Amino acid sequence: MSKNLGELSGRKGLSGNLFEELGNVASASGTVSIEDVARISGDFLMGKANVYGTVSFYDFLRPENQGKKVYVCNGSACLTAGSQDGLKEKLEKHFDANEIGEMCCLGRCHENAAFSTGGKNYSGAAIEQIESIKKDGSVVADNYRVATRGTAVLTGPFPGIDKFYSGLTGLLKKTPDELLNELKVSGLRGRGGAGFPIAFKLESCKNTAGAQKYIVCNADEGDPGAYSDRYLLEQQPHLVLHGMMIAGYITGANAGVVYIRAEYPEAIAITQKAIDLLYDAGLLGKNIGGTGFDFDFKIIRAQGAYICGEETALLSSIEGQRPEVRVRPPYPTQHGLFNKPTVVNNVETLACIPWIMLNGGAAFAAIGKGKSTGTKLVSLDGFFKTPGIYEVDMGTPLSVVIEELGGGFRTPVKAMHIGGPLGGLVPLSKIPDLSIDFESFGQNGFLLGHASVVCLPADFPIIKYIEHLFHFTAHESCGKCFPCRLGSTRGYELVHKATSSDYKIDRELFTDLLTTMEIGSLCALGGGLPLPIKNSLKYFENELGQYFINQ
Ligand SMILES: Cc1cc2nc3c(=O)[nH]c(=O)nc-3n(C[C@H](O)[C@H](O)[C@H](O)COP(=O)(O)O)c2cc1C
Numbered sequence: 001m002s003k004n005l006g007e008l009s010g011r012k013g014l015s016g017n018l019f020e021e022l023g024n025v026a027s028a029s030g031t032v033s034i035e036d037v038a039r040i041s042g043d044f045l046m047g048k049a050n051v052y053g054t055v056s057f058y059d060f061l062r063p064e065n066q067g068k069k070v071y072v073c074n075g076s077a078c079l080t081a082g083s084q085d086g087l088k089e090k091l092e093k094h095f096d097a098n099e100i101g102e103m104c105c106l107g108r109c110h111e112n113a114a115f116s117t118g119g120k121n122y123s124g125a126a127i128e129q130i131e132s133i134k135k136d137g138s139v140v141a142d143n144y145r146v147a148t149r150g151t152a153v154l155t156g157p158f159p160g161i162d163k164f165y166s167g168l169t170g171l172l173k174k175t176p177d178e179l180l181n182e183l184k185v186s187g188l189r190g191r192g193g194a195g196f197p198i199a200f201k202l203e204s205c206k207n208t209a210g211a212q213k214y215i216v217c218n219a220d221e222g223d224p225g226a227y228s229d230r231y232l233l234e235q236q237p238h239l240v241l242h243g244m245m246i247a248g249y250i251t252g253a254n255a256g257v258v259y260i261r262a263e264y265p266e267a268i269a270i271t272q273k274a275i276d277l278l279y280d281a282g283l284l285g286k287n288i289g290g291t292g293f294d295f296d297f298k299i300i301r302a303q304g305a306y307i308c309g310e311e312t313a314l315l316s317s318i319e320g321q322r323p324e325v326r327v328r329p330p331y332p333t334q335h336g337l338f339n340k341p342t343v344v345n346n347v348e349t350l351a352c353i354p355w356i357m358l359n360g361g362a363a364f365a366a367i368g369k370g371k372s373t374g375t376k377l378v379s380l381d382g383f384f385k386t387p388g389i390y391e392v393d394m395g396t397p398l399s400v401v402i403e404e405l406g407g408g409f410r411t412p413v414k415a416m417h418i419g420g421p422l423g424g425l426v427p428l429s430k431i432p433d434l435s436i437d438f439e440s441f442g443q444n445g446f447l448l449g450h451a452s453v454v455c456l457p458a459d460f461p462i463i464k465y466i467e468h469l470f471h472f473t474a475h476e477s478c479g480k481c482f483p484c485r486l487g488s489t490r491g492y493e494l495v496h497k498a499t500s501s502d503y504k505i506d507r508e509l510f511t512d513l514l515t516t517m518e519i520g521s522l523c524a525l526g527g528g529l530p531l532p533i534k535n536s537l538k539y540f541e542n543e544l545g546q547y548f549i550n551q
């Protein structure tokens with residue numbers, strides 16, 4: 001069924017894209033009405049039920065979004081910072097209560113108190129300027145520290161378009177296999193969470209026959225606490241675009257899609273500007289530099305759904321389908337966007353490619369530790385004395401990141417949630433055991449993920465955080481498999497009941513629930529949620545024991 005829908009949607013493809021059209025309608029009127037659904041389904045020859053199914057899934061397409069003029073961030077970092085109740089109170093003096101909505105993580109985790117209005121994001125002390133923001137859409141500076149400790153693969157100064165792309169034509173004169181080989185030698189693994197080697201994906205796509213192939217950049221950075229992809233898109237967009245072009249050349253793809261979350265309006269505008277500049281410079285389109293290589297870009301603005309970061313849900317999203325996770329095989333490299341061979345990679349993964357092309361795969365492989373080669377961006381939240389984005393060589397001790405780069409904690413902290421909502425909850429006692437690489441985190445029962453760090457202050461109840469994680473997963477579940485769809489809601493209900501009454505959770509039942517989610521879920525949303533909860537039970541038993549029976 002979804003295969004047929006992919007084909008149908010593929011007739012219009014990227015130009016006149018169905019999902020884009022739904023977003024445009026919602027931008028103008030606040031939602032997509034039933035009349036709009038009927039008209040659009042007619043235009044695209046899709047069933048009304050299919051289009052309605054899509055519309056009803058996304059936060060920014062649903063009728064509940066209509067009339068909202070300001071959105072308060074409800075992500076984990078703003079939650080643990082405790083900044084949002086006060087922020088909301090202040091906003092209520094300037095907006096009607098029904099004009100205030102919520103968005104999940106604006107990527108302003110470095111200073112919190114984040115909100116979005118008039119298509120721009122604000123944080124920190126910006127609320128004090130709300131009158132002028134409301135009047136003329138003033139932009140308030142978004143300052144966070146960016147620093148490098150080790151090799152600057154991603155954080156070096158940008159030398160300008162001419163110099164940066166000066167080697168492109170030379171690269172396009174080499175064979176795709178030569179460039180692929182550099183990536184194989186580099187050992188570059190996906191930075192989006194799973195750590196899968198990029199060269200395998202590119203090779204699989206390259207070896208799949210097809211006149212039309214796609215490179216998709218996953219810029220849905222939904223993990224609350226992470227803003228490193230935002231940094232790259234806003235401050236280093238050409239690293240990402242150049243990387244996508246090389247990936248296109250290797251695989252035989254002539255189209256690149258950058259799927260960027262709507263919560264990052266500045267990233268969308270800056271990336272679009274960078275693409276326009278490339279067209280003006282003759283570095284995109286047909287026969288680039290006389291090499292015979294064609295490449296075009298398209299930005300797709302997401303509409304507020306965490307699960308669209310999962311690569312198959314993301315592809316369904318671009319197709320205008322309800323973003324339900326797909327069963328694999330077939331893999332996207334065989335049947336991807338519009339059923340064509342497609343490579344999906346994270347922003348940071350793609351952004352490493354230009355450095356590898358310039359310096360060679362062996363130079364990249366020489367950085368890091370073991371199978372975790374190269375560098376990693378780490379996002380530090382507002383609990384650090386110097387929050388920001390730090391590029392470190394893989395293998396850098398976590399203690400160095402916390403003390404030397406982050407400057408230590410501003411106020412007492414008892415745990416860090418590292419690697420997004422599905423990452424592990426790391427107690428302070430484990431800091432000496434960990435370094436920034438896939439193996440160290442995995443061996444210690446945690447997950448490096450995208451390397452975002454959200455701190456839990458000493459006075460923040462762990463049970464409240466668990467409740468938040470279940471609630472987040474229940475809201476974001478795509479609903480395809482019941483261990484996640486039902487499990488996240490049942491988990492939330494159990495924990496909520498225990499925090500709001502003298503109800504005690506049956507520990508055996510709770511363990512069964514976690515095990516069912518872990519082994520029975522189709523993707524890492526339902527399957528990954530148990531990790532931080534099990535970490536919490538292991539390291540914070542003294543705090544959590546009171547909420548359980550059958551010890
Ligand atoms: C629930 C869920 C959310 C995800 N969110 C993201 C995301 O925001 N960005 C991302 O790059 N990968 C995300 N992923 C991982 C992608 O499915 C995929 O592995 C990744 O985009 C591949 O790129 P990489 O190999 O470069 O990491 C998510 C996975 C799951 C299960």
Ligand code: SF4
Pocket residue numbers: 307325476477478479480481482484485521522523524525526527
């Ligand atoms: S685990 Fe959750 S998000 Fe993933 S496929 Fe199942 S229902 Fe969808």
